[in-house]
Amino acid sequence: MDLHALTRELHQKNGSKIVMLVADGLGGLPMTAGGKTELETAKTPNLDALASRGVQGASIPVAPGISPGSGPGHLGLFGYDPIKYVIGRGALEATGIGFAMQPGDVAARGNFCTLDTEGKISDRRAGRIASEESAPLAIRLREVKIPGVEIFVEPVKEHRFVVVFRGAGLEGNVKDTDPQAVGAFPLKPVAVDAGSAKTAAIAAEFVAQATKLLAGEKKANGLTLRGFSGRPDLPTYEEVYGLKAAAIAVYPMYKGLAQLVGMKIVGKAQTLKEQVQILTDEWNNYDFFFLHFKYTDSTGEDGNFDAKVKRIEELDAVMPAIENLKPDVLIVTGDHSTPSYLKSHSWHPVPTLLVSDCCRPDGNTSFGESSSIRGGLGQFEAKYLMALALSNAGRMGKYGA
Amino acid sequence: MDLHALTRELHQKNGSKIVMLVADGLGGLPMTAGGKTELETAKTPNLDALASRGVQGASIPVAPGISPGSGPGHLGLFGYDPIKYVIGRGALEATGIGFAMQPGDVAARGNFCTLDTEGKISDRRAGRIASEESAPLAIRLREVKIPGVEIFVEPVKEHRFVVVFRGAGLEGNVKDTDPQAVGAFPLKPVAVDAGSAKTAAIAAEFVAQATKLLAGEKKANGLTLRGFSGRPDLPTYEEVYGLKAAAIAVYPMYKGLAQLVGMKIVGKAQTLKEQVQILTDEWNNYDFFFLHFKYTDSTGEDGNFDAKVKRIEELDAVMPAIENLKPDVLIVTGDHSTPSYLKSHSWHPVPTLLVSDCCRPDGNTSFGESSSIRGGLGQFEAKYLMALALSNAGRMGKYGA
Structure with a gap:
């Protein structure tokens, strides 16, 4: 199914704002049997409060059992079928x-x-x-x-x-x-x-x-x-979603991926706090904001469970500043899992949280792997996330009469 | 995947009866944070008893994030891929x-x-x-x-x-x-x-x-x-499922949609009670019965939460009369959600209940949005519902040896 055929036809514009916060490699694993994952271990009062208001799901980056690289991982989150759109190694x-x-x-x-x-x-x-x-x-x-x-x-x-x-x-x-x-x-x-x-x-x-x-x-x-x-021939966010989109990332790879789908790279942040400041400064200039946080992945790749927990807590700490902007749709997700236990990208579904005034809460009161599989979004392919974001933002018309 | 290629090959006939009760726009939302949906608010002792015996799921009408009109919503429930089969506006x-x-x-x-x-x-x-x-x-x-x-x-x-x-x-x-x-x-x-x-x-x-x-x-x-x-070129229920099907609807739109897939329109009911009477009268003449109940949608469209709750209770009240007919498979679902909060069709998955002697109960004891996402059918595309109905009715052979 070509989801963009639908979003091209159905999207409509309004003044709403969507924030997609991507914690790279967010999903994890317990280090020992019966233990908790990094996200479940971290103290995340702000994300947990959002989970109570929002809807959670376990997003499958490409397909069950497939561990994606950064390219397909992000293309999926951006709503570009990562099987259809392939970015060559050189590109x-x-x-x-x-x-x-x-x-x-x-x-x-x-x-x-x-x-x-x-x-x-x-x-x-x-x-x-x-x-x-x-x-x-x-x-x-x-x-x-x-x-x-x-x-x-x-x-x-x-x-x-x-x-x-x-x-x-x-x-x-x-x-x-x-x-x-x-x-x-x-x-x-x-x-x-x-x-x-x-x-x-x-x-x-x-x-x-x-x-x-x-x-x-x-x-x-x-x-x-x-x-x-x-250069991969990707339609732009403006074309397929009618969104004026900005990317706030520290690392070139993620700026590059965002640019390939027509996002504007804004600011020169070096820290998460600076990223949130840029988000605040640019709030009136864009409809959609992609914020990329690298360190949940790199600590996972290092196999450093405790460091990944700390990075998740760092992320949690900036949530109030983002919420203060009153985004119509706030999404927290990852492009794939990077369990410290495996020291690599993995295929495990990614805890994903969506908060809007018209999401259907699912009774979860914390954000994590276990909650996500009992969430109202179920297990879903990441490529559908953008359609959900648009609908929750009131930016999609009805399919068929 | 062309599901009809499978059902054409695998369906077999027996004397079983399938009832699909479609409460238009059944799914809803709470009106206030932490509240209940219309279906969860309604007193539905009969549906809840069925939920204890049956299996529940959250059906996705077209794809995550896509709000369907009545056409695609019903085509999906009837097992016709709503992306593949498009009914033009004039038709x-x-x-x-x-x-x-x-x-x-x-x-x-x-x-x-x-x-x-x-x-x-x-x-x-x-x-x-x-x-x-x-x-x-x-x-x-x-x-x-x-x-x-x-x-x-x-x-x-x-x-x-x-x-x-x-x-x-x-x-x-x-x-x-x-x-x-x-x-x-x-x-x-x-x-x-x-x-x-x-x-x-x-x-x-x-x-x-x-x-x-x-x-x-x-x-x-x-x-x-x-x-x-x-006129859209849709194969008939007889061709793809081997079912002699009847539609019992009040409004022309739903009679028309049923006719497009080869259902026979029976009776001239004006009320739900009359619909159930016609179901009883025609019980021996058909294998499959589509009952359409409009008012869960129209009250949702009006934004009248309380009226939608009442309509759901009206629906609950007729369940014993339907159960008395001893259908082999009884399905209660909707073609999409129509939350009173949004006053429009929406993309949210639809609580769906299937009861048969061989469904696998899932521990739910009530019928509703929250139960449905913890149900045994999981989250599934509506187009698969007919294959589930046929199998639960003993009407599907094995795929491959």
């Missing part, structure tokens, strides 16, 4: 470092590698070269010049970099040059379709010039390119 | 006044409007002309004669009427003639495809003759046509 990598891809650009993820005297790969990650060593090399690659195409090279971490080709007639359907094995030559970039032939030729020339520029390097004397991809 | 309007469209007919919704001396629209609804004034004008339009086509004009309410064209080679893909603005001329009917060219030409001629017939009227001296549509 996600570029987005993640804050590079604003333009339509027609093609991005690829680069890996520095070590080549032996024959030119075969002896280490696919250039000995996990440190970022301090690899960044100057990535910047050196900006010396590559190819007529008729603009080339951007940006360092990422360790052996990784991003390259973006900009020019007429470029498409992203080019195969990886990483042979996924040591003792093999890097592959030639091969176009999968006619529209990508020019990209493949440019990539080959880029690799040739880059390899010359890297000659003599001990670790990183070669490179491979993966995940060629164009 | 629904004709259906709603009890006009039996035949395959090949094209219906359009007509609006009387006021034209200024130049012929531009000065009021799109003819000053919201009263039905008593507009009905004779609609009947006057029956004087339009076009060779080779039969034309039916039926008054609706206020500025509305329905026109149906019947003849060979008519298709419904014609654009609206309503410019959706005052100070503009009515548009010409434009065919969107070749198959609808004849319809567009006939519609243009109809408008020309009709405008002459209306000349001199103060308010309603013009007309626009909207929602051109053929």
Whole structure:
């Protein structure tokens, strides 16, 4: 089902405000049998009070049993079917470092590698070269010049970099040059379709010039390119929901994802308190606000249960300031679970809370994993959350007469 | 997923009886924080006793966050995917006044409007002309004669009427003639495809003759046509479920919707008691009975919480008479929610109760919104209800060996 076919047709505008607070990796697990999750352990008087007024559910980011990355996790929350809309690895990598891809650009993820005297790969990650060593090399690659195409090279971490080709007639359907094995030559970039032939030729020339520029390097004397991809073609929030949307995020990845759906990046917050201040300052300028809180995920990834609990309490503490703005719809959710127990993203449904004057309260009096599965939203695919948000905000007309 | 592909293959016949009692707009909301819904407020000893024996669920009419009209709401309950099967506005309007469209007919919704001396629209609804004034004008339009086509004009309410064209080679893909603005001329009917060219030409001629017939009227001296549509092509209950089905409804809209899926309209009930009497009288003649109760919706639309509570109690009072017939499967549900708080159809899931000798009871002891979300059917799309009904009636074979 194409939910956007419905929201495009049915959305209507009014003066209401929607806030979606995304605590990255919010859902968790107990560390020991019979224990509580991070969210259930945290003291969250403000979220619990909201749970009493609101409706809860357990949101499934993609499908049961599927653990999403940040891209699909956020696309789902934004109402974009994460199976239908795929962000290529190159485009996600570029987005993640804050590079604003333009339509027609093609991005690829680069890996520095070590080549032996024959030119075969002896280490696919250039000995996990440190970022301090690899960044100057990535910047050196900006010396590559190819007529008729603009080339951007940006360092990422360790052996990784991003390259973006900009020019007429470029498409992203080019195969990886990483042979996924040591003792093999890097592959030639091969176009999968006619529209990508020019990209493949440019990539080959880029690799040739880059390899010359890297000659003599001990670790990183070669490179491979993966995940060629164009800018994903996502309709904007304005198109599909009629919403003027703002993103208030600290990290480039989430700003980038928000930008891909047409949100305006506002402010330069470094802390949650600053994010809430920006929300307050921008309150009259937008209909929809996406606030991203990273640290519930990173503490989970670290396996640091107590730190994740603290971060959830930090989040709870700012809720009154958000409530003071009197949003018509307030949503607290996560893009996926990141249980400290697993130290990774997981497939577990995400506790999700929606508060509006016309949500149907479900008798829950606390916010958490156990409450969420007994909530009035049931278990639902995250992609439906935006339709619920719009309806609760009085922004959706009736389907059919 | 095409559920009918399964039910067509798997259904089997037996002597069982299924009753689906649809309380229109059944679901509701509390009027104040911490309060109860209409259904939870009503004294419903009979429904509560059924809830103890039965299984409950929260049915989602179309998709989370989508508020359906009566058409999609009922199609879902009848097991017809309301996204796949769309009833055009003209066809629904004709259906709603009890006009039996035949395959090949094209219906359009007509609006009387006021034209200024130049012929531009000065009021799109003819000053919201009263039905008593507009009905004779609609009947006057029956004087339009076009060779080779039969034309039916039926008054609706206020500025509305329905026109149906019947003849060979008519298709419904014609654009609206309503410019959706005052100070503009009515548009010409434009065919969107070749198959609808004849319809567009006939519609243009109809408008020309009709405008002459209306000349001199103060308010309603013009007309626009909207929602051109053929009779929706729905497979019948007999085809997809092997059920001989009867509809016992008071209002034309619901009789019409039932007719579209091949149900037989039985009786001429004006009250719920009369409906139950007809159910009793016809008990041996059909396998499936659709009973429609309107007033839970209309009281909700009026925002009259207390009146809706009373109507629910009226419904509860007839349950023993229905139970006395010993249906093998008894379903009580709604086509959508109509909370008095919102005074409109809404997206909230609908409390749904199914009782059979082989349903799996879920520990609920009352029927209501809160119980339904903790019910054994969980939250489910309404389109699955018919498969559940058939299985509970022993009317479905096994899928695969």
